Amino acid sequence: MAGPRAIRLVETTLRCYPARWRRRHGDEAAELAALLINDGRPAASIAWSYLAGAAREWLTPRPGRRLSTMACALLIAACSLGVTGGLLASAAPARAATGQAHGSAHCRPGPPEPVPDVIRAIGHPQVIIREAGHGRSC
């Protein structure tokens, strides 16, 4: 990842921290991230670490922080995860369709055909596991 983009990614995640934390550690945390990126640590892993740290910071009870603030933070985090999950789910069929358009060897369009060699998972009749090498692998 290019330097400025990596720094921007980390700075974006630093904005997820509470204002009190940013006043105390913000500048130092940005500088530390820049040093670690220079050392070759992936920016994504640094950003992820800061994101997890921000979540912990919001969810840790502090004197003076109202419960409603924490509940709001939790709700926003849950909504963000939901939106991300939704985007990923909607992107999957599109990706599969692109693969078909390029003539993928394993994925064939059309209605699902009955697959004779299927194993029903014990205790989970709705779960079907295809035997390796016989089902379509998408």
Added chain:
Amino acid sequence: MTVGKRDAEAGQDVLRRVGEASVLILISLADEPRHGYALIQDIKELADVELGPGTLYGALDRLERLGLIESLPAEDRRHPYRITAPGAAALRLHLDSLERVSAAGRLRLQLGGI
């Protein structure tokens, strides 16, 4: 909430609850004050553990709240941290406890012939 010297003197291993990152930070600060980047590098050398920066600041905040470390005036934008007397006492107690557990483990392995 701070951990007084009395807690350590009373034999309570307060570091049992704070997690590995906090213990490694205290060990790293045991000989001299260090700032964030120096801590990450020292812990990598010391224990082959790559602390994430988010984990580092979380642990530093917790240790500071417990009174086990204190931050010194900033140099540029970096805050060096220093271990406090209760922090040193707590670390000593925790390391003693680890040593006892480690010795017992080795003895049992020996007895088990493994």
